[in-house]
Amino acid sequence: xxxxxxxxxxxxEVWSAPLREVAPGYGLSDVGLKKLCARLQxxxxxxxxxxxxxxxxxxxxxxxLREYTGPRGALLKPTRAAAVPSSSPSSEPVDPxxxxxxxxxxxxxxxxxxxxxxxxPHPLVVKTRDALKKPAHDQRGIPLPTEPALDLKVSTALLPxxxxxxxALLKALEQRGYRVTLDGRFVQVEIxxxxxxxxxxxxxxxxxYVPSPEExxxxxxxxxxxxxxxxxxxxxxxHVIADQGYSGKVVDTAKIPVEDQLNAFILYMARRAVQALxxxxxxxxxxxxxxxxxxxxxARKALQDAERERLQQVESDAQDWMRAEQLRDYxxxxxxxxxxxxxLTEEQRAFLVWGRAKADWLDPLVVAGDELLDQEIxxxxxxxxxxx
Numbered sequence: 001x002x003x004x005x006x007x008x009x010x011x012x013e014v015w016s017a018p019l020r021e022v023a024p025g026y027g028l029s030d031v032g033l034k035k036l037c038a039r040l041q042x043x044x045x046x047x048x049x050x051x052x053x054x055x056x057x058x059x060x061x062x063x064x065l066r067e068y069t070g071p072r073g074a075l076l077k078p079t080r081a082a083a084v085p086s087s088s089p090s091s092e093p094v095d096p097x098x099x100x101x102x103x104x105x106x107x108x109x110x111x112x113x114x115x116x117x118x119x120x121p122h123p124l125v126v127k128t129r130d131a132l133k134k135p136a137h138d139q140r141g142i143p144l145p146t147e148p149a150l151d152l153k154v155s156t157a158l159l160p161x162x163x164x165x166x167x168a169l170l171k172a173l174e175q176r177g178y179r180v181t182l183d184g185r186f187v188q189v190e191i192x193x194x195x196x197x198x199x200x201x202x203x204x205x206x207x208x209y210v211p212s213p214e215e216x217x218x219x220x221x222x223x224x225x226x227x228x229x230x231x232x233x234x235x236x237x238x239h240v241i242a243d244q245g246y247s248g249k250v251v252d253t254a255k256i257p258v259e260d261q262l263n264a265f266i267l268y269m270a271r272r273a274v275q276a277l278x279x280x281x282x283x284x285x286x287x288x289x290x291x292x293x294x295x296x297x298x299a300r301k302a303l304q305d306a307e308r309e310r311l312q313q314v315e316s317d318a319q320d321w322m323r324a325e326q327l328r329d330y331x332x333x334x335x336x337x338x339x340x341x342x343x344l345t346e347e348q349r350a351f352l353v354w355g356r357a358k359a360d361w362l363d364p365l366v367v368a369g370d371e372l373l374d375q376e377i378x379x380x381x382x383x384x385x386x387x388x
Contacts, residue, residue, distance in 0.1 A: 112262035114168040140232040151199035155234035194273035204232040247272040317364035324363035
């Protein structure tokens, strides 16, 4: 079942003890925990806070935790069982679907290898390479594909390497049976029915723009020269990203290039896919339970309605029976009064016969019809249309 970070609890912890003491409880370093808090929009104590507090100096008050405005996926905790290496015993069972992927990716025989040169490149790599022959450029000066292709934002110098990494990754994904499609301007990778977008990115360093000698000379001659505020220098560092980092991200480090992290990247995407599947399955279970309870309630309601209808019919029959008995009592009293007054006339005898027939018609315990009262008479409207 999907589990989300408790932002209020995490804020309470990071303002009650230094990050280095809180971080192990989340399986992170103090730097990792600080990044997590930034992603969850949780303020943390500034530099020197704990030293000042220990010395009895005045420190800033704990800020109020504001409402979270970021993507809900960022609140999702990573699956703890999936993060444990296969060689370590797990305290929680790993979903069989994820375990199969873990076993496959951790097998050295299945390491993703990036070739030194492109050979029979993947169609999406070819499409991207062609789309970059006449590129557009973003505000940083990074070339961008002008046709639907890989979401690739790297400098010209890093482009050959980025294409080789993309080629190896796409081929590895398809070799594992994962569906790779181009959806508009994004490549979608479908793992276990869950799609993630794929992108390649190179950060840049931003500095104040320094005019060239030629630009300075033109300005000195009074010529108009456009001078941007910033200039951007490519870092040479490649980032491979899934769903803007929420489904996985690997970056070049001083010790490990992304070429050696592609199996881990596939695992990141697989973990998030299994998390999404588990959440989806949990929702399906909850929805099925809700449907079952609703159907049971509807069945009980139908029984209740039938019982009420039956009771209402009995009450109606009882009222009709009481009306019939009351009518019979009246007719008996009428007959006795007529006899005491000198005898029944023919008209009175006919009235008694008519009245007792009506009492029988009212009485639900007597089966008796009435030629006139049993009719349903419809009266046409004066205009001749419909009923009145």
